[in-house]
Amino acid sequence: MLPDLEEFHGLLKEIWNSRWVTNMGQFHKQLERSLAEYLKVPYISLFTNGTLPLLTALQALRIKGEVITTPYSFVATTHAIWWNGCTPVFVDIEEDTCGIDPDKIEAAITPRTTAIMPVHCYGHPVKMKRIQEIADHYGLKVIYDAAHAFGVEMDGESVLNAGDMSTLSFHATKVYNTLEGGALIVHDEETKRHIDHLKNFGFAGETEVVAPGINSKMDEVRAAYGLLNLKQVDGAIEARRRVAQRYREALRDIPGIRFFDDMPDVRHNYSYFPIFVSAKEYGMTRDELYFKLQERGIFGRRYFYPLISTFNTYRNLPSAAPANLPVATRIADEVICLPMHHALSEYDIERVVSVVKNPKK
């Protein structure tokens, strides 16, 4: 959702007049305060995208050795582990969240394991309590890739408060965006200060560098844009909820097509509407339906196919073997995320639905 252009223009004028265009200016600070309040989290640090907070979280916690994660995510999750010189260890997902299967974590733990990096895929909260129990038992850190989980709550509490840290992405394709942007959520003031140093080369003052940091600050223009977008995010989520509801009404009871219903006690953000195609029952493979939709000008996305574990860098890792990842391997072959947008009209939805219902027509 784009913010109002006139309003954005007004804020741009303020930035121009102040001559303070980046380096934690007033809009950067204000957006951090506003997001902390909206998301119900104590401390948040803004970043220039959603990948650098993943890298920075691992740096800040001094994660070494092996990091347990899932291959059913956007490549950035595993890349962040690799860029920190750690070895990703893939664990399979469970079907009811598409997140890491907690029952399969312990078998993947070795003496070199230092952290678990789960993903709240499609904004569905993973089994945070079980994951924390395992982490506490083995002394592991937990960093959540919560790129999909903006505003997601469980039992009235933000999922971003789980684990040691959580990351968000504000990329233009996400439900809340600052064009490019992201954030790292932490639980105490001292860690927040350390993260703020790390995202600014490690500078703690004019002449003092406390750690080998990186440059990943969000500039004033995008922070101002983000402030305006925050005012409309509830409207965007509500509009998406209605789209999801329409899809569900129309697609229920089609043999071979599954989708998620809302989970009890979860405030969803309706980032995605994945459907899963069982070729045998449906009479057509996922790819056949995917290209059929494309022929009609409907662009679904195969999130997440191919699995990260099949990419060049990772495919020779022992944990990348498809036999180790049966659920993820199957789901990756079944999924299509249908168009999902606040402005999707009844007519648009009907067009999508009619192809899924009668793909051969």
Ligand SMILES: *Cc1c(COP(=O)(O)O)cnc(C)c1O
């Ligand atoms: C979008 C996304 C990222 C990366 O975010 P960017 O802002 O594009 O860098 C990381 N993880 C997941 C699961 C994502 O969907």
